[in-house]
Amino acid sequence: MFGAIPAVLTYYWRVKMSETARYTTLVVKNSKQETQDMARVLQVEIEAEEQKVEKIAHDTRNSFGFFSKEFALRHGLQLLRTTSTWFLLDITF
CATH class of the missing domain: 1.20.5 (Single alpha-helices involved in coiled-coils or other helix-helix interfaces)
Incomplete structure (x- = not known):
């Protein structure tokens, strides 16, 4: 039973962890959420660049x-x- 505690804590930590900025931008296509996540991680004020996000989102090289x-x-x-x-x-x- 004690061996399951680290696994449960790791699972809880992974569920609560935010997605990466690249995943949020390219897959979910939510640049506002990506900007909020990065601002929280870097502890600075960041504004979303909609044009840049759209250009990256339409890149089909790795699709x-x-x-x-x-x-x-x-x-x-x-x-x-x-x-x-x-x-x-x-x-x-």
């Missing part, structure tokens, strides 16, 4: 899905290496 061919080409080898390392580590222990 491919998780199970797409582009994702596999970019990250497949790295994911395979990480998976095999964890598998071998589990066998060792």
